[in-house]
């Protein structure tokens with residue numbers, strides 16, 4: 001868009017169109033991202049279902065086993081909220097809580113080498 005203030009005053013219709021075009025472009029990009037996420041989500045659901053059916057067939061685990069494990073994992077952070085969140089680790093140097101997001105102690109600066117499940121890196 002033009003930075004000329006007089007342009008905005010002279011041509012309000014054009015400015016309005018430009019603003020609408022920008023908003024439409026932003027909306028279109030959001031929709032494309034949402035569509036891609038939905039496609040990936042559907043692929044993950046399908047892969048999870050396939051893995052689950054293989055586990056049931058090959059190892060005899062049940063839907064009840066799965067439901068109990070989901071509840072156990074969900075409760076690891078003390079909240080049954082349907083989310084996989086991991087509790088922050090204790091800093092080995094000063095004992096403060098270390099955010100997994102920063103992977104270092106914000107109190108003493110100790111660099112934490114987190115050892116854990118690869119899935120923990122995927123949680124938010």
Ligand SMILES: [Zn+2]
Nearest residue numbers: 091094105108
């Ligand atoms: Zn520390």
